[in-house]
Amino acid sequence: MHELSIIASLFEILEEKAKEQKAKKIVSVKLKVGALSGVVPEFLKTSFDIYKKETIASGAELEIEEVPLKVQCQKCGAEITKDDFIFICEKCASRELKTLSGTELLLEKIELEL
Numbered sequence: 001m002h003e004l005s006i007i008a009s010l011f012e013i014l015e016e017k018a019k020e021q022k023a024k025k026i027v028s029v030k031l032k033v034g035a036l037s038g039v040v041p042e043f044l045k046t047s048f049d050i051y052k053k054e055t056i057a058s059g060a061e062l063e064i065e066e067v068p069l070k071v072q073c074q075k076c077g078a079e080i081t082k083d084d085f086i087f088i089c090e091k092c093a094s095r096e097l098k099t100l101s102g103t104e105l106l107l108e109k110i111e112l113e114l
């Protein structure tokens, strides 16, 4: 499962940050997940809950902010939020679309207890 390896590397970062700050525990973690990132938020949550046991984040909540896919037409300049993944401009039918957001997978915030 793709999500499990993402969570494994997430925990490497978390443990490093906690050590840096000499934190007692991690309270919450927030991720930004793009619609086009190829990651299923639900699987991320499940993986997180499995992985966090016996770690400094055992009581931590995982919050996921889903980022919709947003594109800009290179021909007419229209900005479109897509809920399908069909890359055609709705205004002028151009296929020259630039992705503005929706591909990210970011660690947005970590809340630590010191």
Ligand SMILES: [Zn+2]
Pocket (backbone or CB within 6 Å): 073, 074, 075, 076, 077, 078, 089, 090, 091, 092, 093, 094
């Ligand atoms: Zn267009």
